Amino acid sequence: MNVVLRGVRGSLPSPRPETARYGGNTSCLEVRAVPRCVTVLDAGTGIRAVDGKASELERVDVLLTHLHMDHILGLGFFRPLYQPDLEVHLWGPPSATQSLHARLTRYLSPPLFPVRLRDLPCRLELHDAPRGRFDLPGLAVTADLVCHPGPTLGYRLEGEGGGVLAYLSDHEPALGTGSVTGPPAWTSGYDLARGADVLIHDAQFTDEEYPSHIGWGHSSVSHALAFAELTGVRCLVPFHHDPDHEDQALDAIYATVGRGRSFAVTPAQEGAELTIGG
Amino acid sequence: MGQPVELILLKQVAGYLATPMFLVDPAGNLLYYNEPAEELLGRRYEETGQMPLEEWGTIFSPTDSLGRPMPPEDLPLARALNGRRPSVGSFFIRGLDGVSRHLSVTAVPLEGAGGTNLGALAIFWALPRR
Numbered sequence: 001m002n003v004v005l006r007g008v009r010g011s012l013p014s015p016r017p018e019t020a021r022y023g024g025n026t027s028c029l030e031v032r033a034v035p036r037c038v039t040v041l042d043a044g045t046g047i048r049a050v051d052g053k054a055s056e057l058e059r060v061d062v063l064l065t066h067l068h069m070d071h072i073l074g075l076g077f078f079r080p081l082y083q084p085d086l087e088v089h090l091w092g093p094p095s096a097t098q099s100l101h102a103r104l105t106r107y108l109s110p111p112l113f114p115v116r117l118r119d120l121p122c123r124l125e126l127h128d129a130p131r132g133r134f135d136l137p138g139l140a141v142t143a144d145l146v147c148h149p150g151p152t153l154g155y156r157l158e159g160e161g162g163g164v165l166a167y168l169s170d171h172e173p174a175l176g177t178g179s180v181t182g183p184p185a186w187t188s189g190y191d192l193a194r195g196a197d198v199l200i201h202d203a204q205f206t207d208e209e210y211p212s213h214i215g216w217g218h219s220s221v222s223h224a225l226a227f228a229e230l231t232g233v234r235c236l237v238p239f240h241h242d243p244d245h246e247d248q249a250l251d252a253i254y255a256t257v258g259r260g261r262s263f264a265v266t267p268a269q270e271g272a273e274l275t276i277g278g
Numbered sequence: 279m280g281q282p283v284e285l286i287l288l289k290q291v292a293g294y295l296a297t298p299m300f301l302v303d304p305a306g307n308l309l310y311y312n313e314p315a316e317e318l319l320g321r322r323y324e325e326t327g328q329m330p331l332e333e334w335g336t337i338f339s340p341t342d343s344l345g346r347p348m349p350p351e352d353l354p355l356a357r358a359l360n361g362r363r364p365s366v367g368s369f370f371i372r373g374l375d376g377v378s379r380h381l382s383v384t385a386v387p388l389e390g391a392g393g394t395n396l397g398a399l400a401i402f403w404a405l406p407r408r
Contacts, residue, residue, distance in 0.1 A: 176290030
């Protein structure tokens with residue numbers, strides 16, 4: 001499968017010269033596993049760059065981890081939604097009380113947004129993502145709830161041709177314990193990430209920042225590294241960079257953290273492309 | 279197999295509270311009890327580990343107010359688990375430290391979004407000996 005990182009910033013779009021290299025758009029990944037189909041992970045502002053020549057597409061699946069604004073801010077501007085008769089599926093976390101449609105229309109309706117979901121011309125289907133495995137074109141997807149305020153999913157994507165991508169964009173596995181040392185069965189997100197070729201994981205805070213942000217639902221860089229170690233992944237892509245972390249700061253944070261580890265560490269950069277599996 | 283995040287978070291909360299708590303999975307297998315519960319049950323969780331309902335339902339020798347043994351399925355936690363509704367009761371146990379205790383127990387089924395059965399949680403309260 002081919003993956004393009006379209007938005008890697010956490011919390012708030014942060015476009016300015018000082019963030020231009022890592023990128024200022026919020027969470028979005030474009031995944032291509034089979035021709036004429038695209039799977040999009042999260043609908044942050046990076047979704048505008050998804051290569052969505054809608055006329056060439058037969059099916060689009062958008063997998064939302066959760067409905068915090070930085071993950072849905074680009075949804076209303078996603079071109080395939082305006083392509084008549086294009087098959088578009090929106091998947092999101094289940095709620096104990098409200099359907100995905102009801103929750104999304106809080107944003108995608110006036111006065112916050114001029115277009116209502118029901119007025120979109122595409123063939124739109126909304127799904128509560130099942131906890132467990134389901135199939136998309138060319139991909140076996142596993143979704144499960146992970147530790148973050150409000151219902152939040154992590155995803156594991158396995159390509160038909162091999163290769164595993166784990167995506168835990170907003171995740172605080174150290175909540176309550178202060179560390180990510182296991183045991184695995186009691187570590188949020190473990191099964192999703194275990195043995196993945198590439199783990200794209202929340203690393204919003206520095207170790208110095210984390211103590212004043214406990215419970216915000218995000219990881220420190222050290223926690224992301226420990227989670228990657230525990231789950232035995234081949235490559236960690238630290239993601240969801242803090243809006244205040246400019247390019248120079250991120251360069252400094254990641255200059256040495258990958259040394260001597262059993263896995264590669266490649267901090268997420270907008271526009272980066274990954275080929276995973278065959 | 280990892281535990282659902284709801285149980286992971288519950289375990290963490292229980293780890294912070296002074297209220298004795300006891301957590302089981304949908305099949306009734308004991309998953310965890312916290313330190314305050316360890317004091318009532320007379321043994322650390324690390325020493326007992328996970329065990330099925332048939333085992334934890336008898337290992338503490340629960341008896342009613344007349345001293346009659348209580349079958350595991352009559353315990354509030356088993357009733358909450360099987361009936362999928364809250365259950366309250368009081369009974370006597372003999373802790374694994376050999377000490378007899380009078381407990382009040384409130385048990386609630388744990389249901390996730392979409393009606394997922396996540397197991398059940400019991401909250402213990404030590405009552406004064408009569």
